Amino acid sequence: MLSPKGREEIQRLLEGGLVEDWAEAETTLRNVTRMLLTTRPDLLRLYFEPQAWREITSWPQKKAANAIIAALRTGVVDALGRPEIVNRDQARFYLLCFQDDLTERVDHWCRDHPEECPRRAARERRGLDHDHDADT
Numbered sequence: 001m002l003s004p005k006g007r008e009e010i011q012r013l014l015e016g017g018l019v020e021d022w023a024e025a026e027t028t029l030r031n032v033t034r035m036l037l038t039t040r041p042d043l044l045r046l047y048f049e050p051q052a053w054r055e056i057t058s059w060p061q062k063k064a065a066n067a068i069i070a071a072l073r074t075g076v077v078d079a080l081g082r083p084e085i086v087n088r089d090q091a092r093f094y095l096l097c098f099q100d101d102l103t104e105r106v107d108h109w110c111r112d113h114p115e116e117c118p119r120r121a122a123r124e125r126r127g128l129d130h131d132h133d134a135d136t
Contacts, residue, residue: 001048001049001052001071001074002047002048002049002052002071002072002074002075003046003047003048003049005046005047006046006047006048006071006072006075007075007078007079009047010072010075010076010079011079013028013032013076014076014079014080021089022087022089022090022092022093023089025076025093026073026089026092026093026096029069029072029073029076030069032072033065033068033069033072037065037068044068047072048068048071052071056068069096070096070097070098073093073096073097074097074099074102076093077093077094077097077102082102084105085105085106085109087116088113088116088117088118091106091109091110091113091116091117091118092118094106095118095119106118106119107119
């Protein structure tokens with residue numbers, strides 16, 4: 001989905017210290033994407049293969065923006081060599097890539113770290129963690 005230019009720009013961000021931690025990476029990507037979408041969509045277009053960009057821009061605005069940020073997140077994970085998950089922020093970042101293989105890795109990590117699992121926190125915020133409530 002990302003073009004060589006997109007991968008190059010992600011590498012530049014990484015070399016500039018984007019991923020000192022995964023939460024910071026998420027914030028930086030969102031800010032960069034928001035800035036490019038509002039001021040330089042012509043430049044952002046170059047980050048994607050032409051067919052992918054045509055598809056993305058045919059979608060409603062919110063769906064398109066979410067696809068763009070997910071693709072950029074995946075580009076970060078790929079550029080870093082898809083490292084093993086070591087903390088909740090990284091697991092959350094992987095989930096937000098919306099890639100099946102990364103989601104499977106998060107699920108595996110969550111089995112070993114249930115208290116840190118980002119999926120658990122989401123269930124509790126929505127009040128859906130019935131099994132947990134029954135155990136306490």
